[in-house]
Amino acid sequence: xxxxxxxxxxxxxxxxxxxxxxxxxxxxxxxxxxxxxxxxxxxxxxxxxxxxxxxxxxxxxxxxxxxxxxxxxxxxxxxxxxxxxxxxxxxxxxxxxxxxxxxxxxxxxxxxxxxxxxxxxxxxxxxxxxxxxxxxxxxxxxxxxxxxxxxxxxxxxxxxxxxxxxxxxxxxxxxxxxxxxxxxxxxxxxxxxxxxxxxxxxxxxxxxxxxxxxxxxxxxxxxxxxxxxxxxxxxxxxxxxxxxxxxxxxxxxxxxxxxxxxxxxxxxxxxxxxxxxxxxxxxxxxxxxxxxxxxxxxxxxxxxxxxxxxxxxxxxxxxxxxxxxxxxxxxxxxxxxxxxxxxxxxxxxxxxxxxxxxxxxxxxxxxxxxxxxxxxxxxxxxxxxxxxxxxxxxxxxxxxxxxxxxxxxxxxxxxxxxxxxxxxxxxxxxxxxxxxxxxxxxxxxxxxxxxxxxxxxxxxxxxxxxxxxxxxxxxxxxxxxxxxxxxxxxxxxxxxxxxxxxxxxxxxxxxxxxxxxxxxxxxxxxxxxxxxxxxxxxxxxxxxxxxxxxxxxxxxxxxxxxxxxxxxxxxxxxxxxxxxxxxxxxxxxxxxxxxxxxxxxxxxxxxxxxxxxxxxxxxxxxxxxxxxxxxxxxxxxxxxxxxxxxxxxxxxxxxxxxxxxxxxxxxxxxxxxxxxxxxxxxxxxxxxxxxxxxxxxxxxxxxxxxxxxxxxxxxxxxxxxxxxxxxxxxxxxxxxxxxxxxxxxxxxxxxxxxxxxxxxxxxxxxxxxxxxxxxxxxxxxxxxxxxxxxxxxxxxx
DNA sequence: TTGTGGCGGGG
DNA sequence: GTGTACGCCACAA
Numbered sequence: 001x002x003x004x005x006x007x008x009x010x011x012x013x014x015x016x017x018x019x020x021x022x023x024x025x026x027x028x029x030x031x032x033x034x035x036x037x038x039x040x041x042x043x044x045x046x047x048x049x050x051x052x053x054x055x056x057x058x059x060x061x062x063x064x065x066x067x068x069x070x071x072x073x074x075x076x077x078x079x080x081x082x083x084x085x086x087x088x089x090x091x092x093x094x095x096x097x098x099x100x101x102x103x104x105x106x107x108x109x110x111x112x113x114x115x116x117x118x119x120x121x122x123x124x125x126x127x128x129x130x131x132x133x134x135x136x137x138x139x140x141x142x143x144x145x146x147x148x149x150x151x152x153x154x155x156x157x158x159x160x161x162x163x164x165x166x167x168x169x170x171x172x173x174x175x176x177x178x179x180x181x182x183x184x185x186x187x188x189x190x191x192x193x194x195x196x197x198x199x200x201x202x203x204x205x206x207x208x209x210x211x212x213x214x215x216x217x218x219x220x221x222x223x224x225x226x227x228x229x230x231x232x233x234x235x236x237x238x239x240x241x242x243x244x245x246x247x248x249x250x251x252x253x254x255x256x257x258x259x260x261x262x263x264x265x266x267x268x269x270x271x272x273x274x275x276x277x278x279x280x281x282x283x284x285x286x287x288x289x290x291x292x293x294x295x296x297x298x299x300x301x302x303x304x305x306x307x308x309x310x311x312x313x314x315x316x317x318x319x320x321x322x323x324x325x326x327x328x329x330x331x332x333x334x335x336x337x338x339x340x341x342x343x344x345x346x347x348x349x350x351x352x353x354x355x356x357x358x359x360x361x362x363x364x365x366x367x368x369x370x371x372x373x374x375x376x377x378x379x380x381x382x383x384x385x386x387x388x389x390x391x392x393x394x395x396x397x398x399x400x401x402x403x404x405x406x407x408x409x410x411x412x413x414x415x416x417x418x419x420x421x422x423x424x425x426x427x428x429x430x431x432x433x434x435x436x437x438x439x440x441x442x443x444x445x446x447x448x449x450x451x452x453x454x455x456x457x458x459x460x461x462x463x464x465x466x467x468x469x470x471x472x473x474x475x476x477x478x479x480x481x482x483x484x485x486x487x488x489x490x491x492x493x494x495x496x497x498x499x500x501x502x503x504x505x506x507x508x509x510x511x512x513x514x515x516x517x518x519x520x521x522x523x524x525x526x527x528x529x530x531x532x533x534x535x536x537x538x539x540x541x542x543x544x545x546x547x548x549x550x551x552x553x554x555x556x557x558x559x560x561x562x563x564x565x566x567x568x569x570x571x572x573x574x575x576x577x578x579x580x581x582x583x584x585x586x587x588x589x590x591x592x593x594x595x596x597x598x599x600x601x602x603x604x605x606x607x608x609x610x611x612x613x614x615x616x617x618x619x620x621x622x623x624x625x626x627x628x629x630x631x632x633x634x635x636x637x638x639x640x641x642x643x644x645x646x647x648x649x650x651x652x653x654x655x656x657x658x659x660x661x662x663x664x665x666x667x668x669x670x671x672x673x674x675x676x677x678x679x680x681x682x683x684x685x686x687x688x689x690x691x692x693x694x695x696x697x698x699x700x701x702x703x704x705x706x707x708x709x710x711x712x713x714x715x716x717x718x719x720x721x722x723x724x725x726x727x728x729x730x731x732x733x734x735x736x737x738x739x740x741x742x743x744x745x746x747x748x749x750x751x752x753x754x755x756x757x758x759x760x761x762x763x764x765x766x767x768x769x770x771x772x773x774x775x776x777x778x779x780x781x782x783x784x785x786x787x788x789x790x791x792x793x794x795x796x797x
Numbered sequence: 798t799t800g801t802g803g804c805g806g807g808g
Numbered sequence: 809g810t811g812t813a814c815g816c817c818a819c820a821a
Contacts, residue, residue, distance in 0.1 A: 089810050
């Protein structure tokens with residue numbers, strides 16, 4: 001009988017001395033199943049040795065089953081190897097040590113059994129798979145099929161059934177302590193399903209609230225409801241680090257069995273430093289981990305609280321309630337309904353976030369070919385590595401070993417020379433054109449065949465590249481693994497981008513993004529010390545070629561009569577002066593004609609005006625600090641770190657307005673008089689109070705601060721008023737007039753009045769630092785902005 | 798400049 | 809579990 005299903009999770013058991021893979025998933029008609037498949041553990045041996053010597057190896061009940069002679073490639077060169085099969089997975093590390101003692105090399109002895117299975121069978125989680133086999137009885141919560149044959153079927157993906165979970169705990173002090181404090185409520189949210197289980201009764205009309213007798217009952221009911229809902233994904237926010245470890249400990253204390261696993265196994269917390277909560281057959285997705293690792297780089301926020309992340313990605317926030325007073329509400333049984341609402345809303349947000357990011361998660365699962373549980377918890381280097389390993393196996397390559405401790409230490413001391421930066425002269429410029437190399441590092445790796453196995457080959461030697469650590473070249477006859485794999489990624493992405501022009505499918509967009517991110521991670525991976533495919537010569541060559549090509553573009557621009565203003569890594573800023581945009585495009589064509597393979601210089605844009613500022617007045621470099629104005633009137637601002645959260649609105653407003661006047665109107669005197677007006681208004685307390693409020697988030701508990709800065713002083717005042725203040729609390733304060741230290745002059749925002757704020761403080765510490773460097777470029781000093789001289793002029797520029 | 802310790806997220 | 813763990817920042821030396 002043939003069954004089509006989407007695998008979601010994988011594990012294995014040893015039955016009658018033989019390992020059996022358990023592949024959990026959901027069938028096309030929506031039923032959960034488990035597929036059982038026999039699979040043999042093995043590893044490779046390379047070296048001169050008698051097969052009989054290996055066959056004889058045994059230790060207790062761990063033994064070699066058989067040995068096969070195979071043809072493989074090692075570091076991209078042909079070799080003969082022995083494939084050593086052992087009886088159970090646990091035997092691999094033991095037997096490989098025995099083999100190693102015989103003086104030969106061993107490989108692929110640390111690839112997890114379940115992952116080995118996925119690679120070898122080419123099974124892609126979340127993707128339609130067909131199993132041929134009969135149903136067999138088994139001790140599981142779901143029907144079991146014993147596989148005769150299992151193959152990937154169609155390029156269709158699962159819409160997983162998801163359940164979000166969140167807990168609230170009794171928390172009288174600022175400390176998380178599951179051994180002392182009980183769980184008060186557990187929230188669940190899924191499709192057409194809302195529930196908050198709690199064990200103190202109060203009157204309510206909300207249907208989602210369910211009362212039970214005790215904390216133990218609450219935990220018990222949680223287990224029942226999860227089983228009833230039968231999710232593919234159980235989702236939480238920081239649930240590896242908080243919710244599940246807490247639930248686990250409370251269940252232990254209350255003697256409740258958390259047999260959530262589809263094989264009746266209990267929730268398991270593994271790992272010392274980075275905890276992971278595992279449930280057999282159900283994928284526990286800690287969406288926080290995925291967001292911080294994969295999505296974070298494309299987000300604006302710099303804090304990853306559920307509130308901030310939901311706000312940005314969903315436009316929805318947490319339910320507002322005094323969380324730190326929950327223990328009191330519980331003791332007095334007053335206002336608990338609000339906390340239930342809060343609990344449920346956290347689940348809703350967690351659910352929606354996962355729903356939104358599902359295309360991204362799914363694409364990483366499909367590219368890297370690992371279960372969602374693993375993908376959510378992996379870093380980029382492991383993504384690249386796992387992808388390479390998959391490709392290596394497909395190409396009959398033996399996967400290199402990870403470095404030993406010593407080797408890794410040696411690698412860590414190796415630093416490579418970075419990218420080329422041509423620093424601009426600070427100043428105001430008109431009519432700039434920006435070019436950049438499209439995917440510079442990936443395209444160099446692809447075009448120059450940069451790979452561990454093609455490094456300094458014996459058969460050819462061009463072109464050579466001189467680097468800091470020697471002369472390197474890459475084979476011109478045989479394509480290397482890195483280069484093949486990265487070319488494939490680039491081509492696949494180009495194909496998807498074509499499709500995206502006529503389609504808005506979020507899966508396609510996510511796939512394109514995933515491919516890009518993966519390709520961009522290759523360069524970093526080559527210099528990643530714990531990597532299996534570590535190749536410092538490859539990384540060094542990549543940056544050396546990058547410098548070569550950017551210099552080439554700079555030279556070509558100069559030769560065509562352009563003034564080169566600025567260049568960093570892969571981009572080039574030139575001034576048009578008396579030339580046209582067409583001249584710039586012609587220059588680009590000329591440069592592109594000589595580029596090898598997949599390399600290409602792109603026209604990034606034309607900017608009517610731009611300003612480059614220096615780090616400090618007098619400093620020559622203006623690296624990565626500029627503001628450009630495009631033809632639509634939008635700003636492109638880089639490196640102005642002055643616009644920060646903990647600045648007052650007036651400081652941000654003034655900086656923005658000054659850039660606008662200078663770039664759009666080219667009117668320095670106007671910008672100057674604007675600032676002077678603000679300075680005067682501040683000194684006369686004419687700027688509204690809410691514009692001078694400073695917002696700062698407390699990074700830790702008040703007691704943790706050794707020296708009391710202004711925001712800490714303000715926090716102390718809040719505490720004195722009886723408000724709960726801790727890490728993460730946003731402190732809003734105003735600096736008022738007076739003598740002494742700043743911290744003695746702070747007032748809470750809602751207690752200060754319009755006429756008492758210290759205008760001079762704002763001028764010196766908020767306004768001036770934000771615009772000082774911009775004016776320095778125009779030859780206008782701080783005194784010109786703040787001193788009370790009515791007359792001072794500067795010609796138009 | 799390099800090295801180390803703590804913390805993020807959650808309540 | 810055929811395992812090994814991050815990455816950034818503040819602060820010190």
